[in-house]
Each structure stands twice: as structure tokens, then as C-alpha cells.
Amino acid sequence: MEQFRLSAALLFACAWAGTCMAGPKSIIPAPVSMEPREGQATITASTVIIAPKALGLQARQLQEMLKPATGYDLAIRETSDVPSIIRLSLVRDLEDLGDEGYKLDIAPKGVVIRATTPTGIFYGIQSLRQLLPAEIASPRTVSGVAWSLPQVSITDQPRFSWRAFMLDEGRHFKGEKEVKKLLDQMAELKMNVFHWHLTDDQGWRIEIKKYPKLTSIGSSRTDTQIGGWNSPKRSGEPHAGFYTQEQIRDIVAYAQARQITIIPEIGMPGHACAAIAAYPELGTTKNKIEVMTRFGKAIDTYDPSAEIVYTMLSGILDEVVALFPSKIIHIGGDEVRFNQWKKSEAVKELMKKEKLSTMADVQIYFTNRMADIVEEKGRNIMGWNEILGDDLHGLLGKDQTAKAATLDPNTIVHFWKGNPTLAKRAIRNGHKIVNSWHSFTYLDYGYGSISLHKAYDFDPVFGGLTPEEERQIIGTGCQMWGEWIPTVERMEAQIYPRLAAYAEVGWTQKENKDFASFKQRMKSQLKRWDLQGIGYAKDQVSMMSAQDFFNHVKIDSWNPGKTPKDWTPVEFSTGGAIAEAGTYEVVFLYRKGLHALEISEVGLLEDGKEIASDKHAGFSGGKLSGIVYKLKLPKAKPGASYTLRARIKGSGGTDSSGEIKIRAGE
Numbered sequence: 001m002e003q004f005r006l007s008a009a010l011l012f013a014c015a016w017a018g019t020c021m022a023g024p025k026s027i028i029p030a031p032v033s034m035e036p037r038e039g040q041a042t043i044t045a046s047t048v049i050i051a052p053k054a055l056g057l058q059a060r061q062l063q064e065m066l067k068p069a070t071g072y073d074l075a076i077r078e079t080s081d082v083p084s085i086i087r088l089s090l091v092r093d094l095e096d097l098g099d100e101g102y103k104l105d106i107a108p109k110g111v112v113i114r115a116t117t118p119t120g121i122f123y124g125i126q127s128l129r130q131l132l133p134a135e136i137a138s139p140r141t142v143s144g145v146a147w148s149l150p151q152v153s154i155t156d157q158p159r160f161s162w163r164a165f166m167l168d169e170g171r172h173f174k175g176e177k178e179v180k181k182l183l184d185q186m187a188e189l190k191m192n193v194f195h196w197h198l199t200d201d202q203g204w205r206i207e208i209k210k211y212p213k214l215t216s217i218g219s220s221r222t223d224t225q226i227g228g229w230n231s232p233k234r235s236g237e238p239h240a241g242f243y244t245q246e247q248i249r250d251i252v253a254y255a256q257a258r259q260i261t262i263i264p265e266i267g268m269p270g271h272a273c274a275a276i277a278a279y280p281e282l283g284t285t286k287n288k289i290e291v292m293t294r295f296g297k298a299i300d301t302y303d304p305s306a307e308i309v310y311t312m313l314s315g316i317l318d319e320v321v322a323l324f325p326s327k328i329i330h331i332g333g334d335e336v337r338f339n340q341w342k343k344s345e346a347v348k349e350l351m352k353k354e355k356l357s358t359m360a361d362v363q364i365y366f367t368n369r370m371a372d373i374v375e376e377k378g379r380n381i382m383g384w385n386e387i388l389g390d391d392l393h394g395l396l397g398k399d400q401t402a403k404a405a406t407l408d409p410n411t412i413v414h415f416w417k418g419n420p421t422l423a424k425r426a427i428r429n430g431h432k433i434v435n436s437w438h439s440f441t442y443l444d445y446g447y448g449s450i451s452l453h454k455a456y457d458f459d460p461v462f463g464g465l466t467p468e469e470e471r472q473i474i475g476t477g478c479q480m481w482g483e484w485i486p487t488v489e490r491m492e493a494q495i496y497p498r499l500a501a502y503a504e505v506g507w508t509q510k511e512n513k514d515f516a517s518f519k520q521r522m523k524s525q526l527k528r529w530d531l532q533g534i535g536y537a538k539d540q541v542s543m544m545s546a547q548d549f550f551n552h553v554k555i556d557s558w559n560p561g562k563t564p565k566d567w568t569p570v571e572f573s574t575g576g577a578i579a580e581a582g583t584y585e586v587v588f589l590y591r592k593g594l595h596a597l598e599i600s601e602v603g604l605l606e607d608g609k610e611i612a613s614d615k616h617a618g619f620s621g622g623k624l625s626g627i628v629y630k631l632k633l634p635k636a637k638p639g640a641s642y643t644l645r646a647r648i649k650g651s652g653g654t655d656s657s658g659e660i661k662i663r664a665g666e
């Protein structure tokens, strides 16, 4: 009783302080189903974690996760008769939830997480954490918080088995600490594939003992292009870095403990200049080159006609597969510049000998040889969708897809560019697909081209596929390309908050996706990130975009002829959308024009008489702010005519046009 009174008082205190933001509305990615009930459970210093030996790791992870903020060092036991418990339990009867699903039940007696695998238990623990007050993310003990959990019953499993985040360290090396920090965030968001882009034209980042020059030469460059693709500017500073095999083993184990598979990407035959700088015999031109200091078009490519290339790549991959237990090795394959191949007599000979008629066929020949080499090592390859032989960059000329169907069907195609027809053809040719369509999933793109909402709305499944074909789309990835992100601060601002949206793209069932709910749940997520020192782009969650209003209905428009220079009131139609009592959101959504529209007041007129108004400054241009006006109709008058009267003006000019949209409800 004493304990109950104390926690009730604390709860009251933290409600006043505006903290304790948690509950079923705080889980990201949203689970399959949640049944909230009245009441709650509370974790105290005497709570015991009960787990069988097989879940020892997960029990310790739960203990470690709770320790910093609560200050509690909870006991772990295999059985217990104390009432306050968190029970982790492996069961057989949840097979329908697959390898990653779980059930989480919170009742006053305690918490039970059940799953058929330790992975499911791990994900149940992540949800449990998110149900606690956000202060649980604090690295230091927080006093005055009741560690209470809402009573709820959750059933959960992912939509896709491949939920990836890619980090490009070929361009800018970030190091072990940052990688682990990213892995922590991925795990909390139930993402399970860390696609590690370790080699590129500008750097080789993985120690290969058989070929030491890959790192002694290939891991450093003398200078770096800054300021964008065609910029002549350079940083004026050298850049270097690589992972030793010992560090890689440690990171692989760190990821494994968090249910994350690392897929290494060793790019070939393009994006290979750092390796060619180390070993010129790998290149097509055989010229001695330097590790590239600018980004974009590469100056050489692996020589597909030289046996030494396959021998050396096989030797490199022997060490790669010894380090990474993943069944898949990513071999890149993107953006091969064919000009060196076209000029090479040796490549011409190869084409004659192997009856290859186009450069695409040469690449497919190369890729199939690598697929064989990797398959002999017990693994399969994956590559960007150029490996299908399509002319994604306008470099191939005619007949480009002549032999595309001959690509080894065990190869996973990583779709990033082109159009869905190409991906659908690959699916029909038997390939599995990971959908990382660049215009929705590239984290190096600014928020102007991929807003949080656009990231959230990405659906990795294309239309027009049979259910069986859809299952060949095994998931999705989001990609942090590194050309223009030399610092961790820049990187985090690009990744966060979008990573949370991509986590929900990969995990949450399509019918449960709802951006308004996501934004609401992000409030707890941002608080957790603040406490963990994650530098997310601060204004991107609250910022409005046109996509936020796609469910609103257009009722009228403004255009240059209707926009006053001053605040003269202008009347707009409601298009019959207001006929019943309720609250309505009226939105002024800019579409085009050089100048924005400013709004200061919107009123609701009933038969020409103002009965409600919302006065606040709104700005509708390239940037949107305050453009939602809330109008309440307390009681509808039968047969009345409802119109809007807005005080608006052009912002410096009256040439803009846009839509007036409406939606009923808050």
C-alpha cells in the first residue's frame, strides 16, 4: 500500500512536469495490434526478470536497458514467486507470428513477453522500453519518475523480413563509435539489416590481410571535393580510415546481439578506384591511379577480361565471408562507366570469346562469375539493379538488355533506379528484390525532395503483382550516402527523423500506417533521442508539407486574379462540405507562383453572417506555416448557406495560386 501511494504521487508529479509521455501511443514502428486496458503496472527496484537460460542474453539486455535511467539493478532468475515480474518466455504456440514476432502482455501482476525465438523476445523488449516514460532513454538516473507501464496486450510481427539501413563509409569514414550508435538506434526501431558500404572510389575501409595495400594505400586520399557535384572546391585536407578485422568482428558481434545482420558491400566492377590505386593490375587501363578525391564519374573499373581480377576478388571475399556470417554479400554493380571497357582490346577479345554483344552483357558475365565465386563460398550475391543490364544511365546504347535474363536467379536485385517495370521483370525472372527506390529512400537527399511524410508514405510493394510475386519483394532499405556528409552532425541530421519513418515502412502492416498517428508517436521518440544525444533535424517533424493534406478535399482555389495586395477580405465557397455541426480544418495550400500567400484570418459565414473565425498568421509558399484554420460550427441551420471569408494578401506580389481544402474533425 505504501508503495502504491508513493508511485501514485510520483505519477501525479511527473504529469505536472509534462513528462511521462508514453503509453501505447509511443511505439515506433506501430505494432500489428494493441488492446489497451485500464490500469497499469510499475517497475520497481524489486521487480525480477524471469527468463530461461536460452534467453540469458535478452534478460541481461533488458536489465542493462533499464539500469541507467531507473538506477535499478534488477535480479534475473529462472523462476520466481515474487509478484512484480517481467517474464521472458519462449513458446511454440506463436509460430503464426514468424521468427521475429512476439506478444507483450502487461497486467498489474507483471509483464510477459512471449515469442518463438530470442529475436521476437528482443523486439518485445524494445516495445516494452517504448511503453515506459521516455526518460528511460536517459543515460543517467532520473528521479521523480514512476516507471509505470500501461496495461495493454500487443501482438506484433513485421511486414518485411529485410529492413535495412545503409551507411556509406567509402566516401567518409565515421568509425566504430558512430557505427555502434547507429546499430543501437536501428535495434530500437526493429531494423534488422545494416548494409555496410565499405569500399568505393574514394576509400577502401576493410582490412584484407592477403592484400595489405588495399588499406595501406586505398584507405586514404589526399584531398576531398566539397560544395557539390561540379564544384571545383576542395577541403585541402587528407581523409583516411579503415576497420581492422578485429574491429569488424567486434561490430558484427555487437550487431548480432541486437538481432542485426551486417551485409557488407564490396563494390565491383565499378566504384573500385581505391582498390585499383592499391593494385593497378585490377584496373582496365592498367594505369597507376590515385584514390579519387572528387565524387562522381570514376576514372577506372575492374578489368572483366583479366583472370587475376577474379583470383584477387575471390581472395578478398574469402576474408569477407570469414568476417561476416551473412548469407548475402553485396557486390555493388552500380554506375559502371563503360568507357574504359569500350576502349580495351582485352575486353573486345573477351566479348568475342564469350559471345557478348554489349557492355551490359559484359557486366552480366562479370556478375555471374562473381555469383559463382561467392556461391562456392556458401553465400549468395546481391547487387544494385544495374546488374540486370538495363540502361539506367544512358550509357549503353541499343540492345542493352540482350542477355539480361541470363543473370543468375539466386542474385538478389537491389532496386534503386529506373522504373517499377524493370523490377517487375526481375521478379518474374525469379529474383528477390529489396526496394530502395532512390526518390523515396535516399538519406543524402534533402528534406525538400524527401520530406518525413514522403519517406513515411513509401510502399516497397509495386502495384500489378500477384500475391506470390509480391512476396519476392523481401523488404526495403534506406541509404545514407556519404559524399557530402563529412561530419557526424550532418549525417545525423540527414538520418533522423527519417530513420523512424523507414522503420515503420519496413515493419508496420500497410493497413496500420497512419502519418498523423506516427507524428503523434514521434513526440516520445524525439524525447528519447534528445536524451540519447541524437542530433535529428529539429524542424522536420513539425514542418508542414503539401502531402500532409492529401486527405483534405478541395473546395475552392485562389489565383492571381483573386489575390489582393492588402488585407481586403475575400469570400470562398465551401463547396457544400460544411453542412453539419462539427469542427472543420480549412487549409490554404500554395501550388505555384513567385510570391507566397499570407493569411491573417479565416471566418465561417452562415447566410453571410460570421459565426466562427480563426485569427492567426499563415504563410503559404514554398514553405508552409500556420496554414490550417479551425472553424467550429456548433449547430447547423437547415438550408443555410455556408461560405468562408478570409483576410489574405500576396506576399510581395499577387501571382500565386493554390487550393483551399477542407477536412472535418480535429
Ligand code: ACM
Residues within 6 Å of the ligand: 334, 335, 384, 416
Ligand atoms: C547508387 O546510388 N549508386 C546505388
